[in-house]
Amino acid sequence: ELSWPADLYLEGSDQHRGWFQSSLLTSVGIRSKAPYRQVLTHGFLVDGNGRKMSKSLGNVVNPLKVIEKSGADILRLWVCSADYSSDIAVSAEILARISEAYRRIRNTIRFMLGSLSDFDPIDDKVEYDDMEPIDKWALMKLHELIKKVGGAYDNYRLHLVFHSIYNFCAVDLSSFYLDVLKDTLYTFASDSKERRSAQTAIYEITASLIKIISPVLVFTAEEAWAYLPRRGESVSSVHLESMPEANDSYVNFETKDDWEKILLIRSEVSKATEEARAAKIIGSSLEARIGLFVTEELVNLVEAFKEMLPALFIVSQVEIFSNGVSAEGAWESQTMPGLSIEVTRARGKKCARCWNFRLDVGADEEHTQICGRCLEVISA
Known part of the structure; x- marks a missing residue:
């Protein structure tokens, strides 16, 4: 009844x-x-x-x-x-745009599933406290999404569900996180802590995202769920699973603020490298060496992220200058006062394996075309 x-x-x-x-x-x-x-x-x-x-x-x-x-x-x-x-x-043109958005969501999930081909979510999982900072950032964005989408579903605001999922896939994942991770996924040792940390985050993102889209993209979600690695006691159909719950402990507001500033700097670096590419100074971004000229307000932030900056910017080398003097001809940021960027060709030779330019390429007599980092991986 x-x-x-x-x-x-x-x-x-x-x-x-x-x-x-x-x-x-x-x-x-x-x-x-x-x-x-x-x-x-x-x-x-x-x-x-x-x-x-x-x-x-x-x-x-x-x-x-x-x-x-x-x-x-x-x-x-x-x-x-x-x-x-x-x-x-509704029109043919509108449906064509929706089809393009669908492909972006589907291809994002497809890439992540491909990145998990050698990952066991039980044996290879890295605990949250031991994960890399960028992977913690990705989980923070995921749980912000879970919270936002959950509220939108509850209040029948389905257009917010769509836009939130699309922006997460297109902006947070495809344009930044997954792009940055390619070096880790493709060139680090298969069982290295950095790669397993990335896969741990990707696994949680993929499993949660499939569940989130399942009320709307019912067939796509079921197809993707079948390719997700072994899930322990999980049921065979995503439509019998519970929706993911947001974990507020993943959201660190101090860290979030730092990441937002770093992403703004990354955006400015991208603009500077595009101008350098147009001027034939560099070809691909990995041919670039970035000089960051920062004032006192930014120096602590960029120093804290120093080791990650080449990967975040997808360049070979980054050097930080905090003496308040910019290089002649440096690109001046219009949106971040106190930031100037110099783009020059990276030093060293191109590694045939990771494509980064490094000073130690050719240092090994037997492997003359790869860098020291890649040599350690293939020699392990």
């Missing part, structure tokens, strides 16, 4: 004076109580130009044809992306 009152009444805005009101008046008159716990109304479906859909205009989008062409998950993602508080637009 159906429960009463209903958990939710869901209809278009025309029902404010229709079903919503008539059922409310009837229920209050008979039972002295509303027939629903919540009411959710949505706008009407219109085409890309905001016109009402009609056969005479030829602008009707048949959902079955969308499913046949692109799959049900694309249609579901479009519904999730729309802010239903106003009229909802």
